[in-house]
Amino acid sequence: MKKQTKPFQRPHKFDVLRQICNLIPTFLVSRIAHETGVAKKARTFTCWSHVVAMLYAQLTHVISLNDLCDGLKIFSGPLSAIRGAVAPSRNGLSYATLDNAGCRVSSGRSRRWTERSFA
Numbered sequence: 001m002k003k004q005t006k007p008f009q010r011p012h013k014f015d016v017l018r019q020i021c022n023l024i025p026t027f028l029v030s031r032i033a034h035e036t037g038v039a040k041k042a043r044t045f046t047c048w049s050h051v052v053a054m055l056y057a058q059l060t061h062v063i064s065l066n067d068l069c070d071g072l073k074i075f076s077g078p079l080s081a082i083r084g085a086v087a088p089s090r091n092g093l094s095y096a097t098l099d100n101a102g103c104r105v106s107s108g109r110s111r112r113w114t115e116r117s118f119a
Helices: 013-023 026-036 047-060 065-074 076-080 090-098 107-118
Strands: none
Touching: 013 047, 013 076, 026 047, 047 065, 047 090, 065 076, 065 090
């Protein structure tokens, strides 16, 4: 009788997403959000959740806003394990992405952070 082996499973994209999010210091997103004034505008969809949603969009090559929101809503359990990120609603993500202040991070600030962190 042949011994059964487990099939090779590729790591899920959430494993990679979690590892990338763990590289971002916990204070960084909230500090930049307060400096740029975005934290005052955020209500139920936090700045951290917006960062995680945009990273997920890049990793999974989503085509549309519906793909992004549906994909994050399906995996809302593992998503909440990434520092309490929540799945966005379509309107919430659309409003946060269209509002230019939601994505505004000056290149000078991010450049200073990367020079300090990875130097």
